[in-house]
Amino acid sequence: MIKKVTTPAGDPAWLVTDYDQVKTLLADRRLGRGHPDPDNAPKFTDSVLLGKPHQATAEEENERHTWMRRMLAPSFSARNMELLRPRVRRLADDLLDDLVRQPQPADFHEAVSFQLPVLVICELLGVPYEDRETFRRWSEAMSTLGDRRKSEEGFTNLWTYMGELVERKKKEPGDDVITRLIEGTPPGQEEVIAQLSAGLLFAGHETTVAVIDRGVMLLSINPDQWDALSKNPNDIPNAVEEILRHRSPASQRPEDSGMPRYAMADIEIDGVRIPSGDLVLLGIDQANHDEIRFPQPHAFTSREANPHLTFGHGPRFCIGAPLARVELTEVFGALVTRFETFGLAVDVAQLTLRTEQLVGGVAQLPVRWTDA
Template sequence: MTIKRVRTPAGDEAWLVTGYDQVKTLLADRRLGRAHPDPDNAPRFSDSAILGKPRQATAEEEHEAHAWMRRSLAPSFSARNMESMRPRVRELADGLLDALVEQGQPADFHEGVAFPLPVLVICELLGVPYEDRADFRRWSDAASTLNDEQKSLQGMGQLFAYMGELVERKKKEPGDDVITRLIESTPPGQEEQIAQLSGGLLFAGHETTVAAIGRGAMLLSLNPERWAALRADPSGIPDVVEEILRHRSPVSAGPADSGMPRYAMAGLDVDGVHIPAGDLVLLGIDQANRDSERFPDPAAFVPRTSNPHLTFGFGPRFCIGAPLARVELSEVLHALVARFETFGLAVDLDELSVRTDQLVGGVTELPVSWTA
C-alpha cells in the first residue's frame, strides 16, 4: 500500500502517501492545499508556526494568493538570473573556505560554510543587511521549532516584524534587490503581504540549503569514491548535486511516518482509499525519493542518468528557489574539489548533534578535516 493512516508529531491523525507516482500526482493536485475551513479544529502536523495551525481560506483564495506570489517572484528567481549569479556564489564560497582553512583542523564546516553561504546569497538577493544575520537566525530557529508553539509563534512574529520594518525602509531607500522590486510592482496597501512573503523567502532561502550543503559534505565523506571521481572530473558535479538533493541525511532523526503536510480541500481517492475533505495528508517526498520502482538501489549514493526526485515538489507549486539551491550546491562542490585533495568528516556520524526539534533538521556542527 502507498497510503496509510499515521499519527503526526502533534499527535493528530493524517494520511501518509509514500509511492513515487502517487506523491507526484498529489503534488500537482489543486484539491490539496495549506488552508482549512475550520483552522481551530483542523488536525495539525506539528506545533510549529510554519507547519502547524492552517490559515482559513477557500481553495480559490489560496490559488489566487499562490498565483500572485509566483507572478511577483518569477522574474527575480528565473533560472537565467540564478545562473548569472554563479561567479558571485563561487567568490563567496572561496572566501568562506579561505577562512575555514585559516582556522586549522578540524574546522566546523556547518558554521564556516554551510550556514553563511546561503545566508550571504539570500541577503544580497533580497536586500537584507547581512549584519542582521544573528537576529534572523535566532528568529528562524525559533519559528521552526516543532514542539513549542509559543516559541515558534514568537519567532515568526519577530521575523515578520523585522521584514515589515525593512519594507518601510526600502520604500524610502530603494535598492537593486527583490524586496524593492516587490514594492515597485505591488499596489500600495499590501506592505504586510510583501513583508510576509519576504520573511518566507528569507527563511526558506537559507534553512533548506544549509541542510543540503551539510548533507552533501556528509555523503561525500561516506563515499570517498564519489569524491575521487569528482576530483578527477568535475563535470560530474551536476549529477552528484541531484543525488544529494534526492538522498536523505545519513543522520536523519525525524519521524519515519512523516511528510509534507497538505489539507484535502475536497474529497479525493488515492489507491482506492477515499480521503474526506478537511483531512490532513502527508506527502512522503523522502519516501517517494527512495521508491525502488523509480530509483533502483535507492540507498546507494550514485550519480543517476535519470533522477526526477521530488525534493523541490512538482507541478504548479514546484519550488521557485530550486535554481538557486542548485547553483549554491554545485558551486560549493566545485570550490571544494578544486581546493582539497581529500575532504571529509573528522568525527564519526554518531558524534554529530542532530537538530531533532527543528523543522528542517540538519546538524548543529560538522567537524571536517582535509589535505590540500
C-alpha cells in the same frame, strides 16, 4: 501506498509514500495549506510553520499562489540565477579561504554551510547581512517543533523586522527582490510583502544549509564518489541531484512523516477517498527512495536519471530550486577542485542533531582536509 498515521501533534493524517501517488498529489490544486476551520483542523506539529493551516478555499489559495509566483518568478528565474553563478563561486572560494585559516578540525557548518546561503539570500532580498545572527535566532525559534509560544515569538519577530525593512525600502529602494515586490504591489499590502519576505529569508537559507551539510556527510562516507568527482568535476550537477534525493545520514526523522497539506475538496487516488479537511502527509523522502524509480535507492551514486521530488512537482514546484542548485553546484565544485582529501573529522553518529528544528540538520560539522 496510502495509510492512516498519527502526526507528532497527535492528530490523524493520511501518509502517502508511493512515488507516482506523491507526484500526482503534489500537482493537485485541491491539496494545499488552506482549511475551512483552521482552529479545529488536524495539526502536523505545534510549530507556527506547518502547524495550524490558514483559512482559505482552494480558489483563494490558488489565486494567492498564482500572484506570488508571478511576482517572484522573474527574480528567481533559472536565467537570472545563472547570471548569479560567478558571484556565488567567489563567495564560496572566499569562505573556503577563511576555513583553511582555522586549525583542524574546523566547523564547516558554521564557516561555510550557514554563511554561503545567508550571504546570497541577503544580497538577493536586500537584507543587511550584518543582521544575520539576529534573524538566525528568530528563524531557529520559528521552526521549533515542540514549543508553540517560542515558535510564534520567532515568527512575529522576523515578520516585524521584515515589515520595518519594507518601510525603509519604500523610502530608499534598491536593486533587490523586496524593492521589486513593493513596486509591483498596490499600496496597503505592506504586511503581505513583509510576511512573504520573511518566508523567503527563512526558506532561502535554512533548507540549503542542511543540504550542504548533508552533501559533506554523504561524500565523507562515500569516498569513492569524492574521488570520482575530483577526477571529473563536470559530474558535480549529477552529484548535487543525488545529494538532494538522499536523506541525511544523520537523520532520525520518523518514517511515518511527510510534507503536510490539507484536502480542500474530496480527493480520490487509487481507490482511496480522502475527505475534504483531512490532513495529508506527502512522503517526499519515501518517494525519493522508490525502488522502481531509483534502483538500489539507498546507494549514493551517480545516476543518469534522477527525477527526485525534493523540490516538488507541478504548479507549486519550488521557486527557489534554480538558486539552490547554483549554490550547491558551486560550493561542491569549489570543494573538489581545492582539496585533495576532505571529509568529516568524526563519525556521523557523533554529530549533534538539531532534533527540535523543523528542517533538522546538524549543529556542527567538524571536518579535516589536505590541499590539492
